[in-house]
Amino acid sequence: xxxxxxxxxxxxxxxxxxxALVELERTWRSARGDPAFRAELARLASTLGGRPTPLYxxxxxxxxxxxxxxxxxxxxxxxxxxxxxxxxxxxxLLARRMGKRRLIAETGAGQHGVATAMIGAALGLQTxxxxxxxxxxRQAPNVERMRLLGATVHPVESGLGTLKDAINxxxxxxxxxxxTTHYLLGSAVGPHPFPSIVAEFQSVIGREIRWQSRRAFGxxxxxxxxxxxxxxxxxGTFHPLxxxxxxxxxxxxGGPSAASRGAASLVRGRPGILHGALSYxxxxxxxxxxDTESVSAGLDYAGVGPEHAWLRDSGRARYVAVRxxxxxxxxxxxxxxxxxxxxxxxxxxxxxxxxxARRRPKDQRIVVTLSGRGDKDLEVVARAAR
Ligand SMILES: *Cc1c(COP(=O)(O)O)cnc(C)c1O
Numbered sequence: 001x002x003x004x005x006x007x008x009x010x011x012x013x014x015x016x017x018x019x020a021l022v023e024l025e026r027t028w029r030s031a032r033g034d035p036a037f038r039a040e041l042a043r044l045a046s047t048l049g050g051r052p053t054p055l056y057x058x059x060x061x062x063x064x065x066x067x068x069x070x071x072x073x074x075x076x077x078x079x080x081x082x083x084x085x086x087x088x089x090x091x092x093l094l095a096r097r098m099g100k101r102r103l104i105a106e107t108g109a110g111q112h113g114v115a116t117a118m119i120g121a122a123l124g125l126q127t128x129x130x131x132x133x134x135x136x137x138r139q140a141p142n143v144e145r146m147r148l149l150g151a152t153v154h155p156v157e158s159g160l161g162t163l164k165d166a167i168n169x170x171x172x173x174x175x176x177x178x179x180t181t182h183y184l185l186g187s188a189v190g191p192h193p194f195p196s197i198v199a200e201f202q203s204v205i206g207r208e209i210r211w212q213s214r215r216a217f218g219x220x221x222x223x224x225x226x227x228x229x230x231x232x233x234x235x236g237t238f239h240p241l242x243x244x245x246x247x248x249x250x251x252x253x254g255g256p257s258a259a260s261r262g263a264a265s266l267v268r269g270r271p272g273i274l275h276g277a278l279s280y281x282x283x284x285x286x287x288x289x290x291d292t293e294s295v296s297a298g299l300d301y302a303g304v305g306p307e308h309a310w311l312r313d314s315g316r317a318r319y320v321a322v323r324x325x326x327x328x329x330x331x332x333x334x335x336x337x338x339x340x341x342x343x344x345x346x347x348x349x350x351x352x353x354x355x356x357a358r359r360r361p362k363d364q365r366i367v368v369t370l371s372g373r374g375d376k377d378l379e380v381v382a383r384a385a386r
Contacts, residue, residue, distance in 0.1 A: 001028070001196045006309075017178065025192075045204065051204065053073065057071055066358060068361065073237070073368065081375065083372065084111050103119075103181070107163075108298065115186075130173070132159075136155055202237075231304050254321035295380060295384070296377070328384050
């Protein structure tokens with residue numbers, strides 16, 4: 001399990017957290033080699049989570065693009081409506097293995113908070129979620145969901161009252177409670193060993209793409225596309241394909257206008273330390289974390305997982321930024337062409353995939369990870385249409 005991806009990653013944390021990170025890494029090492037752990041993970045992924053998710057040929061969207069075939073990896077069909085379940089389940093089982101009875105989590109849009117609350121309930125663990133006050137207002141239905149699932153939601157008033165502040169609050173809680181509490185981090189970010197643990201739990205996406213594309217069209221795709229917030233659904237898609245010749249394209253949030261930085265840390269940021277790891281970060285000249293803006297709350301984060309930073313620098317993956325208006329356009333295409341309401345996060349990836357398909361011959365195959373469903377975004381989409 002790498003501590004570093006090239007120069008990126010590491011664990012820039014207060015000393016009080018070091019024993020918890022060491023314990024987590026040790027537990028993870030023993031769990032991943034333990035057939036009983038793997039069997040329990042597979043059983044719940046399937047019977048509670050609904051895996052494997054289908055690989056769907058988007059025939060009408062392909063016709064619209066007029067080039068390469070577009071296939072969708074349907075993570076929107078996972079329990080809870082997004083890929084976040086894959087990671088929450090895995091880490092919930094690790095928490096139980098460590099004998100920790102309490103889970104804490106941060107959440108921005110509320111999707112990770114909901115996934116953690118579901119897992120907390122299913123595994124009988126007390127669950128507390130930190131959420132910025134601004135996000136609580138923007139994502140009120142998810143606050144209600146978390147409460148109905150038995151979790152406590154702590155409003156975070158500091159900073160801008162959004163995701164970055166919620167992570168800071170969760171880290172503060174963890175420093176005081178590490179003996180009894182597992183911090184169930186929601187993306188492939190944070191100090192080692194979180195990025196590699198999250199990547200492995202999400203790699204079920206790419207492993208299924210491997211066998212499903214062989215079964216569906218006899219080989220691996222030519223291109224895999226996924227949206228990048230913290231980078232967990234993208235790294236889960238990419239990881240099992242890194243040693244193949246499949247091209248990898250990560251899609252960040254470009255924000256509302258050409259003048260905006262959006263939340264595109266890999267495209268418009270530079271290396272810096274955020275939340276315990278060295279990676280690409282959107283920051284000002286003094287290294288202060290920049291404000292981000294995106295139509296999709298799930299991509300609205302100034303940092304990104306360290307493995308993506310390395311994939312970018314090494315050239316193994318490419319990253320682009322897609323603007324709000326184009327993501328909204330792709331949302332409508334998928335709704336009207338295929339009868340699927342995607343979340344706004346993967347709508348960014350869909351737009352990039354359609355653009356790529358247009359430029360490629362019909363015998364090429366593109367797989368796009370549809371990381372979540374769009375029910376949570378109906379309000380935003382309706383407002384944008386007015
Ligand atoms: C949270 C979320 C994302 C962004 O998170 P990653 O860690 O980058 O995957 C993307 N899509 C959906 C549907 C989400 O809920």
